[in-house]
Amino acid sequence: MAPIRTARTKPVAAPAAGRPTGLPRYTLIRRGTIHTAADSFPADLLIEKGKIVQIGDVPPGPGMLIIDAKGLEIFPGGIDVHTHFELPFMGTVSADDFETGTVAAACGGTTAIVDFVIPGKGQRITEAAKAWHKKAAGKAVVDYGFHIALVEATPQVLADIPKVVADGITSFKCFMAYKGSLMIDDTQLLAVLAAARRHGALVSVHAENGDMLSWVMEQLVAAKKTSPRYHPVAHPALAEGEAAHRAIALAAMAEAPLYIVHLSCMEALDEVVAARMAGQPVFAETCPQYLLLDDRLYEKPGFEGAKWVMSPPLRHVSNQVPLWSGLREGFLQCVATDHCSFRFKGQKDMGKGNFLRIPNGIPAVGDRMNLLYSHGVRKGRLSPQQFAAITATNPARLFGMYPDKGTIAVGSDADLVLYDPKKTGVVSAKTTRHNVDYSAFEGFRLNGLPVLVLSRGEVIARDGDYVGGKGRGRYLARRPFDLAHWGYR
Ligand code: URP
Ligand code: ZN
Ligand code: ZN
Numbered sequence: 001m002a003p004i005r006t007a008r009t010k011p012v013a014a015p016a017a018g019r020p021t022g023l024p025r026y027t028l029i030r031r032g033t034i035h036t037a038a039d040s041f042p043a044d045l046l047i048e049k050g051k052i053v054q055i056g057d058v059p060p061g062p063g064m065l066i067i068d069a070k071g072l073e074i075f076p077g078g079i080d081v082h083t084h085f086e087l088p089f090m091g092t093v094s095a096d097d098f099e100t101g102t103v104a105a106a107c108g109g110t111t112a113i114v115d116f117v118i119p120g121k122g123q124r125i126t127e128a129a130k131a132w133h134k135k136a137a138g139k140a141v142v143d144y145g146f147h148i149a150l151v152e153a154t155p156q157v158l159a160d161i162p163k164v165v166a167d168g169i170t171s172f173k174c175f176m177a178y179k180g181s182l183m184i185d186d187t188q189l190l191a192v193l194a195a196a197r198r199h200g201a202l203v204s205v206h207a208e209n210g211d212m213l214s215w216v217m218e219q220l221v222a223a224k225k226t227s228p229r230y231h232p233v234a235h236p237a238l239a240e241g242e243a244a245h246r247a248i249a250l251a252a253m254a255e256a257p258l259y260i261v262h263l264s265c266m267e268a269l270d271e272v273v274a275a276r277m278a279g280q281p282v283f284a285e286t287c288p289q290y291l292l293l294d295d296r297l298y299e300k301p302g303f304e305g306a307k308w309v310m311s312p313p314l315r316h317v318s319n320q321v322p323l324w325s326g327l328r329e330g331f332l333q334c335v336a337t338d339h340c341s342f343r344f345k346g347q348k349d350m351g352k353g354n355f356l357r358i359p360n361g362i363p364a365v366g367d368r369m370n371l372l373y374s375h376g377v378r379k380g381r382l383s384p385q386q387f388a389a390i391t392a393t394n395p396a397r398l399f400g401m402y403p404d405k406g407t408i409a410v411g412s413d414a415d416l417v418l419y420d421p422k423k424t425g426v427v428s429a430k431t432t433r434h435n436v437d438y439s440a441f442e443g444f445r446l447n448g449l450p451v452l453v454l455s456r457g458e459v460i461a462r463d464g465d466y467v468g469g470k471g472r473g474r475y476l477a478r479r480p481f482d483l484a485h486w487g488y489r
Contacts, residue, residue, distance in 0.1 A: 024065040025049075027457055028058055032069030032418065036076065036408050037389035045074070047414040050456035055410060067452065067459075069418055073384065076392035076407050077111025077415030077455065078369045081147075081399050082261055082285065082336030085115050086135050090359040091350060095341045095435045098139040102473055103466045104366030104433035106142050109373075109417035109450040111460075112405055112476065113365065114145040114395075116173055118182070121152060125160045129169060133475065140473030141466065142455055143415075145399070147171040147204070151181075153188035158195045168477025170400045171202045173261065176243040177311060179210035186250060193254035200480025202398065203251070204259040207243035207268055208235060208312055217356060226354045228305030229298045232313040234355075240312050241267025248275045248282055257483060259398065260284040262338045264312040265319045273331050281488050283398055285334035286323050288364055288371045289314060289440060306348040307438055309358040310338065324381045333394040335372060337364035344438045363434035367427055370446050373419060378447045397485045400478030414457040423449040425464075433466070 027047040034043050034055070046054035060066055085101040087094040096104065098115075105113055115136070119128030125148050136144050148164060150157055150172050161172075174189050175182040184192070189205070196203045217234045220226065225233070244260055248271055251258035263269060263284045275282040289310070294317035298305040308314055326332040340361025342348050351358025369391060376382035382390070388407075396406020404413050425431075425446040429439040453461035460468030483489070 023458055024063065026061065026064040027067065027414070028060055028064045029067045029069050029074065029416070030060070032072045032074040034074045034408055035384040035388050037385055037393035040384055045408070047457040050414055050458070052408065052410055052412050052414050055408070071420065071422070072451065073419045073421060074408065075384070075388050075417050075419065077417050077453065078109050078391045079112045079395040079401065079406055080105060080110050080336050080339070080365055080368060081114040081334060081395045082338045083113045083115045083365055084338070084340035084361065087116070087118060087340060089340065089361070090357070092342065092347050092359050094361065095343050095347065096339065096363065096365070098136040098144070099141065099471070100433070100435040101339065101365055102140045102142045102144065106453055106455065106468065107433045107461045107464050107466055108366035109369035109453055110142065110365060111415035111417070111453065111455045112143045112145070112401065114147055114399055117146045117148045117169070119149065119151060125150070125157055126163050129164055129167065136473070137475070138471040141460065141468055141471065142473045143405070143476050144473050145169070145401070145476035145478050147173050149173045149175065149182065150192050151175065151184065153184060153191040158191060161195050161201065162199045165199045165201050165480065168475070170200065170478045170480050171204060171259070172196055173204045173206065175206045176247065177206055177208035177210040177213055179214045183210040186246065189247070190250050190254055193251055193256040193258070197254060197256035202257055202259055202481040204261045205243070205247040206262070206311070207240055207247050207260050209239040209243045212236070212239040212242065221354070221356070226356070228303060228309055228355050228358065231305070231309045231355045231358070232295045232298055235311060235313045237265040237267045237315060240265055241271060244268035244271040248280065251282065252280055257281040257481060258283070261336070262287050262290070262312060263332065264290040265315045266322045269322055269326050269331065273326070276331055281483055281486060283333050285336045286327070286332050287336060287338050288368050289362060291320055291323050291335070292371060292375055292441070292444070294320070303349065303352055306351060306355070306358045307344055308362060308440060309348070309351070309355060309360055310340070310362050311360045327390055328382060328386060333390065333398060335368065335390050336395070337368045339363060339365035341434050341436045343436050362440040363432070363436050364440060366433045367441050369417065369450065370427070371441060371444060373448050374446045375444070378421070398481070400480060401476060402485065414454055416454045417450045418452040419448050420451045421448040423451065425449050
């Protein structure tokens, strides 16, 4: 494949008011293969003012920026609906902020993220949301939205739900784990599910039984079993399956839809399958780490296993085939990253001598698209349409961004990633854009790389390098959750 050629047919006239300086009036992407969640077809794409205005056979015209996409595969820009940038957590702050995190996202083909606002106990969720707006504004380089974690269901929190929904925050997360800090009980979860439903918001859960986890943790500590290899022991799949079952039952009682984040194992997948087969609107995401890594990594010598300490933990390798199948069969709708990065030296090592103090999370936002393209599409585990669906279309539909985001259609934002299937690479800490000193996916081979990434029509990444402006990302005020998108009334 020849290098990407971009050329203007003629010097471009001064931009019209409202368009950032330097952006051509029209961009024409010629001769690529377009993949949406529904179809794959060869076509040209014409972009004007950040939107797709024509798809088909488009002749080049004066003043157009022409991108020759012959041999390239064009997908909707990725949407990662699970990130934690600049998150105060477990005695430290996650290493990627909205600038480094979204630059990494952009270089890896992701053009929108949804990050979790996590309020302190007693803090109004409206105030916490303001704090997150401050962290992101002027720093994020891709478009961004927020979920809010509801760490308590006080009358004030419930009363503030419609206020944040009006601000475009139309999804919440409840933790069934992290006992003593973020965890809420079933009574509170029911109250949240009912209130969210009334206001058109979607509740997601971190499904692990926090009581079971702390019971095991206490025994491990008493037995001085405190190295990283005991982290998965303290987070058994049984506890994830139980919490998924309970969350689904509570959602059924509240007649509310439910989304399960970072689903890692068959025990939880079985619950989702059963609920969906019974007609309940239950949705779930998994993450690249659960599809591609497994719990043998905790057996690495010394403290190295700390690199993969996250919740839920990596599971036995036998879970991977069912998770891929769950995606292919539509039981799982999204792959997000749960990107929550901590440096190995200086952050993860806070837990040397006690795995309970290792900050939980891994870096992944920049790797998700490339890993799924190479190890999903190119290995025949996912069709290109399924890749578009789980990385962009479904997240957009579930989280109130569709059809502005998540698809390639006339009227949609020109958020696009162009893959060259012939380019190869290897994931490595040496080349990562994440603000950390290791890669969770070190050595993973990539067959096909994103050579161009466009956000609202602007080229923001080229051959893995960020080439867009500083802080150009816009806040995404998201629409309420709509069951009709999923065929439910
Ligand atoms: O280990 C994880 N997942 N860290 C981030 C917080 C969460 O539970 O999503
Ligand atoms: Zn979680
Ligand atoms: Zn998370």
